[in-house]
Amino acid sequence: MTTVLAVCEQRDGALRKVSSEVVTGARRIADGLGAEVEALVLASGPVGGADQLGGFGADRVLTLTADGFGTYAPEGYAAAVAGRARGGAAVVVCSASAQGKDLAPRIAAKLGTGLAADLTDVMVEGGVLMAIRPVYAGKALLKVKVTGSPAVLSLRPNVFTPVQRPKAGAASTAAAGVPAGRVTVKEIKAAEAGALDVAEAPIVISGGRGLKEPANFKILEDLAHAFGGRAAVGASRAVVDAGWRPHADQVGQTGKTVSPTLYIAIGISGAIQHLAGMRTSKVIVAINKDKDAPIFKVADYGVVGDLFEIVPVLTAAVKSHA
Amino acid sequence: MKIAVCIKRVADSETRVKVAADGKSLDDAGVKFILNPYDEFAVEEALQRKEKAGTGEVVVLALGGATSQETIRTALAMGADRGILLQTDRIPADGFVTAQAIAAELKAGGPWDLVLFGKMAIDDYNSQVGPMVAELLDLPCVTAVSHLTVEAGTATAEREIEGAVEVVQCPVPAVITTDKGINEPRYPALKGIMAAKKKPLEVKPVSLGGGAIEVVEMTPPPARKEGKIVGEGAAAVPELVKLLREEAKVL
Ligand SMILES: Cc1cc2nc3c(=O)[nH]c(=O)nc-3n(C[C@H](O)[C@H](O)[C@H](O)COP(=O)(O)OP(=O)(O)OC[C@H]3O[C@@H](n4cnc5c(N)ncnc54)[C@H](O)[C@@H]3O)c2cc1C
Ligand SMILES: Nc1ncnc2c1ncn2[C@@H]1O[C@H](COP(=O)(O)O)[C@@H](O)[C@H]1O
Numbered sequence: 001m002t003t004v005l006a007v008c009e010q011r012d013g014a015l016r017k018v019s020s021e022v023v024t025g026a027r028r029i030a031d032g033l034g035a036e037v038e039a040l041v042l043a044s045g046p047v048g049g050a051d052q053l054g055g056f057g058a059d060r061v062l063t064l065t066a067d068g069f070g071t072y073a074p075e076g077y078a079a080a081v082a083g084r085a086r087g088g089a090a091v092v093v094c095s096a097s098a099q100g101k102d103l104a105p106r107i108a109a110k111l112g113t114g115l116a117a118d119l120t121d122v123m124v125e126g127g128v129l130m131a132i133r134p135v136y137a138g139k140a141l142l143k144v145k146v147t148g149s150p151a152v153l154s155l156r157p158n159v160f161t162p163v164q165r166p167k168a169g170a171a172s173t174a175a176a177g178v179p180a181g182r183v184t185v186k187e188i189k190a191a192e193a194g195a196l197d198v199a200e201a202p203i204v205i206s207g208g209r210g211l212k213e214p215a216n217f218k219i220l221e222d223l224a225h226a227f228g229g230r231a232a233v234g235a236s237r238a239v240v241d242a243g244w245r246p247h248a249d250q251v252g253q254t255g256k257t258v259s260p261t262l263y264i265a266i267g268i269s270g271a272i273q274h275l276a277g278m279r280t281s282k283v284i285v286a287i288n289k290d291k292d293a294p295i296f297k298v299a300d301y302g303v304v305g306d307l308f309e310i311v312p313v314l315t316a317a318v319k320s321h322a
Numbered sequence: 323m324k325i326a327v328c329i330k331r332v333a334d335s336e337t338r339v340k341v342a343a344d345g346k347s348l349d350d351a352g353v354k355f356i357l358n359p360y361d362e363f364a365v366e367e368a369l370q371r372k373e374k375a376g377t378g379e380v381v382v383l384a385l386g387g388a389t390s391q392e393t394i395r396t397a398l399a400m401g402a403d404r405g406i407l408l409q410t411d412r413i414p415a416d417g418f419v420t421a422q423a424i425a426a427e428l429k430a431g432g433p434w435d436l437v438l439f440g441k442m443a444i445d446d447y448n449s450q451v452g453p454m455v456a457e458l459l460d461l462p463c464v465t466a467v468s469h470l471t472v473e474a475g476t477a478t479a480e481r482e483i484e485g486a487v488e489v490v491q492c493p494v495p496a497v498i499t500t501d502k503g504i505n506e507p508r509y510p511a512l513k514g515i516m517a518a519k520k521k522p523l524e525v526k527p528v529s530l531g532g533g534a535i536e537v538v539e540m541t542p543p544p545a546r547k548e549g550k551i552v553g554e555g556a557a558a559v560p561e562l563v564k565l566l567r568e569e570a571k572v573l
Binding site for chain 2: 016072074075078096097098099101102104105106108109110112113114115116117118130133134135136137138139140141142143144145146147148151181182183184185186187188189190191196197199200203247248253254261262272273276279282283284285286291296297298299300301302303304305306309310313314317318321
């Protein structure tokens with residue numbers, strides 16, 4: 001029975017949400033190929049949440065452990081996954097998360113095959129693996145045929161919504177049997193305790209030069225809080241370059257690409273390089289005093305006017321409905 | 323300090339993307355091509371490290387068509403010492419094919435103290451050629467580096483991960499892919515542009531295999547359905563909230 005490997009991700013011993021997205025994508029491919037899904041977890045010990053992966057379609061959940069695997073060990077992880085893939089996997093699926101963008105190319109090169117990266121859709125057509133990749137900052141989509149064996153893929157975060165497809169999820173643990181490698185994580189400096197990353201938040205409240213000064217971003221943080229920990233605050237490049245917000249919050253071509261359920265662009269004109277980072281959001285709201293601002297062309301819902309009047313009223317309305 | 327920097331010629335970010343007649347690639351009529359923005363950081367990093375070491379050579383390498391010579395000249399104008407064009411008529415869709423050709427050239431021209439790439443190319447968004455070359459050359463590699471120090475044979479690199487910054491160490495020589503923040507790229511001065519004309523630029527034709535990724539078609543993104551202006555000012559908020567709850571169902 002051929003296998004589709006779903007490479008999961010943990011941090012501090014807990015499974016990250018992208019893992020259920022990867023298993024969901026792997027399940028779709030496996031159904032198309034008539035294969036089984038093996039979820040692969042790399043850690044230094046048991047990982048919290050691994051038992052949920054059966055619910056998303058994992059027939060088996062294998063945790064490969066090694067001493068240095070508690071934090072991301074690029075060379076060790078790549079060797080462990082490639083070794084497992086050589087055992088008969090037809091497809092290896094990773095997340096295009098920060099870790100996945102580093103790991104997937106290493107796995108593909110070790111297996112001597114290509115990598116279809118940052119996919120927004122994947123399908124099996126007549127037994128052939130096809131995928132959709134945004135290119136030119138989302139201004140075009142490539143439909144590609146992936147013929148490597150195994151084929152290596154990475155899925156864009158927040159696009160493959162986890163779906164319940166209950167399978168056995170038979171769990172087992174084994175020693176990875178490979179060294180952690182020459183590249184080691186010395187420290188993880190948390191940006192802010194529990195700060196939700198804009199690339200993974202279900203809701204993103206983004207601010208631009210229209211906020212006039214850094215202190216005014218508090219208005220957006222209040223709106224984000226009104227969504228109860230499900231919203232992250234994003235920024236345009238203009239305000240990041242001005243030093244008002246960290247580069248980690250920048251949405252756009254030279255920042256992050258986000259696909260939240262709801263994206264609210266406040267005081268952002270909607271330059272093509274900004275749109276590149278948020279065009280795949282499911283619902284876009286724009287608040288801008290200039291009714292001709294380009295952002296209104298991609299927004300599903302627009303409110304024209306002064307953000308300093310509008311946003312506090314919106315925050316109150318969201319809070320009262322919470 | 324012998325440093326290699328791989329650079330790519332890409333369409334400018336302002337480009338209006340039009341699909342070519344083959345239905346699979348960009349129609350480059352009237353398109354402005356530039357040095358990939360992330361590769362500017364890589365070239366700058368190489369130049370600063372060579373200047374700090376006081377001796378050494380910065381070699382820039384591009385795989386592409388004859389027009390990639392302009393991109394190499396840009397890097398030479400910034401201060402790189404010599405360029406190599408691995409000439410091919412079409413850049414493959416499969417980054418691994420590109421990586422194999424680059425790795426072969428780097429292996430022949432090595433050993434290197436440092437091999438630098440951009441985090442990604444802003445045309446194909448593959449984010450893969452650097453780490454793939456590192457794998458093929460069996461060199462340690464850290465990707466998307468926004469801060470780098472190298473001391474006593476060890477590189478210490480910072481990279482952004484979701485909600486945090488990862489501090490990663492590895493021995494040098496190594497492969498590093500560069501992200502915004504690692505440095506401030508210099509603009510080529512007129513003197514540099516003039517000097518670049520006389521710097522060596524080797525053209526080496528390469529023949530490439532097909533690879534595992536075949537483009538079937540390129541299409542514009544699905545048009546977002548026409549949005550609507552809900553209203554003006556704070557008075558529009560109740561209607562907006564109602565639509566978000568009942569129509570969009572996101573509240
Ligand atoms: C190679 C390259 C890469 C780039 N990458 C990125 C990227 O990754 N991300 C990114 O965002 N940009 C990027 N840019 C920059 C982009 O081109 C724009 O310059 C930038 O997005 C503009 O930011 P902004 O919308 O905040 O500012 P502006 O364009 O100045 O827009 C401010 C908006 O606020 C509105 N406004 C002002 N006051 C109020 C008020 N009181 N109430 C309501 N509305 C108000 C104005 O009407 C205006 O529309 C890049 C550019 C280049 C060349
Ligand atoms: N054709 C090419 N020639 C030289 N370097 C390249 C080429 N394609 C990609 N690279 C390098 O690999 C990095 C990542 O590109 P990509 O993997 O295509 O996103 C780029 O920033 C370059 O440093």
